[in-house]
Amino acid sequence: MENKNIWNTYGEAELKELDAISEKYKSCLDMGKTERECVSVAVDMAKAAGYREINEVLAEGKPLKEGDKVYAVCMEKMLAMFRMGEEPISNGMNILGAHIDSPRIDVKQYPLYENEGFAYLDTHYYGGIKKYQWVTGPLSLHGVVAKKDGTRVQVSIGEKESDPVFVITDLLVHLAGDQMGKKASEVIEGEKLDLLIGNRPIEQAEGLDKEDKDAVKANVLKLLKESYDIAEEDFCSAELEIVPAGKARDCGLDRSMILAYGQDDRVCAFTSLFAMIDVEHTKRTSCCLLVDKEEIGSVGATGMHSRFFENKVAELIALNEGESELKVRRAMERSRMLSSDVSAAYDPMFAEAFEKRSSAFFTKGLSFNKFTGSRGKNGSNDANAEFLADIRRIMDDENVAYQFAELGKVDVGGGGTIAYIMANYGMEVIDSGVAVLSMHAPYEISSKADVYEAVKGYRAFLKRA
Known part of the structure; x- marks a missing residue:
């Protein structure tokens, strides 16, 4: 039929x-x-x-x-x-x-760390995903942070044109010979799906030298405090989800489909x-x-x-x-x-x-x-x-x-x-x-x-x- x-x-x-x-x-x-x-x-x-x-x-x-x-x-x-x-x-x-x-990528409860001048959020993917599909594209951060005083902070970063977006990095093709020989399920490991969120150190006037080990992390925490009144320990009682940034769009010259x-x-x-x-x-x-x-x-x-x-x-x-x-x-x-x-x-x-x-x-x-x-x-x-x-x-x-x-x-x-x-x-x-x-x-x-x-x-x- x-x-x-x-x-x-x-x-x-x-x-x-x-x-x-x-x-x-x-x-x-x-x-x-x-x-x-x-x-x-x-x-x-x-x-x-x-x-x-x-x-x-x-x-x-x-x-x-x-x-x-x-x-x-x-x-x-x-x-x-x-x-x-x-x-x-x-x-x-x-x-x-x-x-x-x-399917998405979730933020862990002790997520924020610095590595060689980059600030990251440690993550744990949710549902059945092809992990390699989630690298290099613009990502947004959505969710809620519940604080001990009973207040909650709604988070949505990366959807407005004026917002920054985030990304999970991938290895450049010129150095990826070993990576390209792996099975698709192993090309990107779950622990490499960490979200890149910063690279600028806190100013000296704020109490840390620019070359100090965690100066970039300190700057991220400063921004979170200023914008959301969130402290590092508040991540412990947060539900934050990493999803693709951007709006649902018509797909095809004939606009017959939806991509989202x-x-x-x-x-x-x-x-x-x-x-x-x-x-x-x-x-x-x-x-x-x-x-x-x-x-x-x-x-x-x-x-x-x-x-x-x-x-x-x-x-x-x-x-x-x-x-x-x-x-x-x-x-x-x-x-x-x-x-x-x-x-x-x-x-x-x-x-x-x-x-x-x-x-x-x-x-x-x-x-x-x-x-x-x-x-x-x-x-x-x-x-x-x-x-x-x-x-x-x-x-x-x-x-x-x-x-x-x-x-x-x-x-x-x-x-x-x-x-x-x-x-x-x-x-x-x-x-x-x-x-x-x-x-x-x-x-x-x-x-x-x-x-x-x-x-x-x-x-x-x-x-x-």
Whole structure:
């Protein structure tokens, strides 16, 4: 079965909506380069759409009615949004779940040091990356520094035109004979991903000679104190992330694609958010769940393995239907979910890694993966045929372009999502998302047409599933 390129199927009104969604999506990518920033962006949009914070609603003690909207945040890195449907929550929900963490480089807790007149931040990479891709490009620093007095300092350096940027250096090709002979996984070692942040020593008048061993480090600390009131020991209670600097950009002479950092999985997170805000008057309660830590196994308090989402469902059921562990279990089991995560787009430059008949393609619409995992479907949720049939019906009825795919050749590799975790409750779950080129690279590519179809498909699921 061959899916057609969908660009030529759009009329003027659809192209106008497609462009509007693409611009909004790029803006969200620019504002949300970390999990905390993504949650902040999403909460602002939710509030503007009439969503209320869950603790405020619970404090009032009044049952929620159809159409009421609430949201809950966990540690500023995980978000659950609920729009109440006609039916009680215990009848099940329609859930869009995506992750908002992306591969990056984190700053360690004792990071700042000087070496031969250069100041560096020591780092530890996060998620699956090709380490050699992260050298020599302009990088920015995002995050939060929590101080002992209870105050917090928000950090974002490298995104404004007036900001400095940072870099991880590489060996010049003239001296790289031994390096070039190494395996790609060894060309750049993890401990060589340290961030270059300074080279100018502190002035003598400040109490250190320019030639003193740590004069450059001292100057960096002076600048941090002046600009952010941060001391060296404050790094111990900081979460600082190193990401590519710069804005999301149109890609291609025809402007048909988007080039940006973090599209795995923010392309699915933001399109899910857009759909959640757009959809009204649903039969079942609608949910949008944006989670952290997927790239490292969905662990921790803000990952999908936590009980955060289940706890919020229990709170809402207690408010509306009375406390009942059984009703919470029923709600989870009777729910349906799209695990909204990206798929690997077929790349003709690396055709040997793909089985073409089972690959996701650009401009063919929303991609569904019946299973993910690796090799023998290891670690995968494997969606039921009956659920797939319902998905096909919903997408066809709502005129959504879609395709079915696998993640490369069977024995080449593989990957996972949060689908299997939610499937543990017995709910119907399938992976669905946008096909992406250069996944996990500092800059990834998506098709504007597929982004548009994702929004359409997620709207359809919330309304019809």
